[in-house]
Amino acid sequence: MRILIAGAHGKTARRLVRMLVEDGHEVRGLVRKQEQTGDVEADGAGPVVVDLEAEEVEGGVGRAVEGCDAIVFAAGAGPGSGAERKETMDYGGAAKLVEAAEEHGVRRYLMLSAMGAGDPEGGSEAMRPYLRAKARADERLRSSSLDYTIIRPGGLTEDEGTGTIQAAEKLGRRGEIPREDVARTFAAALENGNTYHKTFDVLAGETPIPEALSRL
Numbered sequence: 001m002r003i004l005i006a007g008a009h010g011k012t013a014r015r016l017v018r019m020l021v022e023d024g025h026e027v028r029g030l031v032r033k034q035e036q037t038g039d040v041e042a043d044g045a046g047p048v049v050v051d052l053e054a055e056e057v058e059g060g061v062g063r064a065v066e067g068c069d070a071i072v073f074a075a076g077a078g079p080g081s082g083a084e085r086k087e088t089m090d091y092g093g094a095a096k097l098v099e100a101a102e103e104h105g106v107r108r109y110l111m112l113s114a115m116g117a118g119d120p121e122g123g124s125e126a127m128r129p130y131l132r133a134k135a136r137a138d139e140r141l142r143s144s145s146l147d148y149t150i151i152r153p154g155g156l157t158e159d160e161g162t163g164t165i166q167a168a169e170k171l172g173r174r175g176e177i178p179r180e181d182v183a184r185t186f187a188a189a190l191e192n193g194n195t196y197h198k199t200f201d202v203l204a205g206e207t208p209i210p211e212a213l214s215r216l
């Protein structure tokens with residue numbers, strides 16, 4: 001498949017790019033900074049430079065998605081950003097890509113959401129603007145015509161992956177998960193029809209990833 005990864009220089013995304021390339025996919029890596037294109041190429045993807053928050057972005061996003069079979073939204077404003085960038089990036093960037101996917105006939109869209117986006121008002125005051133933006137992005141995707149999968153991990157860590165997770169529509173507990181296992185979950189979900197039109201939480205766990213996805 002030809003897959004666009006939005007936020008391709010991110011800590012989860014770089015792992016995912018390398019896994020997808022190893023699986024034989026052709027990967028396009030969307031970044032906003034020219035200086036990151038060398039790393040994207042080193043990971044095995046073709047870089048495309050687009051700032052998802054820029055005003056005059058339509059043409060660029062269209063070019064980025066054109067000819068792709070799937071999109072993974074793995075970008076994010078990051079923990080140091082204020083409420084405004086939650087709106088422009090975490091919601092706006094994701095929504096722009098949903099619209100571009102619809103316009104250009106890209107049917108498959110996987111969203112790297114966050115645990116807690118199902119109930120933003122239940123989050124801490126500091127987390128609420130972020131969770132509200134993630135919730136709106138998920139809602140925009142769910143109300144689209146696309147074959148979506150929305151994956152909501154707990155806190156992301158740099159620990160080594162285990163290849164095993166716990167996944168369910170609602171896990172009902174908080175926790176963490178290594179970025180490597182999140183990336184592997186996306187790689188496994190990409191062509192797994194059982195994940196289409198589903199939204200689910202993921203945490204570190206004991207179930208092999210393919211099995212966890214087939215039980216959803």
Ligand SMILES: NC(=O)c1ccc[n+]([C@@H]2O[C@H](COP(=O)([O-])OP(=O)(O)OC[C@H]3O[C@@H](n4cnc5c(N)ncnc54)[C@H](OP(=O)(O)O)[C@@H]3O)[C@@H](O)[C@H]2O)c1
Pocket residue numbers: 006007008009010011012013030031032033050051052053054074075076077078089093112113114115152153154155156157179
């Ligand atoms: N951290 C957690 O515990 C946690 C938990 C659950 C879910 N998540 C979500 O998981 C995702 C990945 O997290 P991560 O920690 O792996 O990501 P990360 O390392 O923070 O990477 C995010 C990437 O998004 C890019 N980006 C930011 N603004 C952009 C824009 N306007 N246009 C294009 N790209 C842009 C950043 O590029 P620059 O280098 O240019 O800034 C960065 O490479 C995020 O959506 C995050 O919200 C995080």
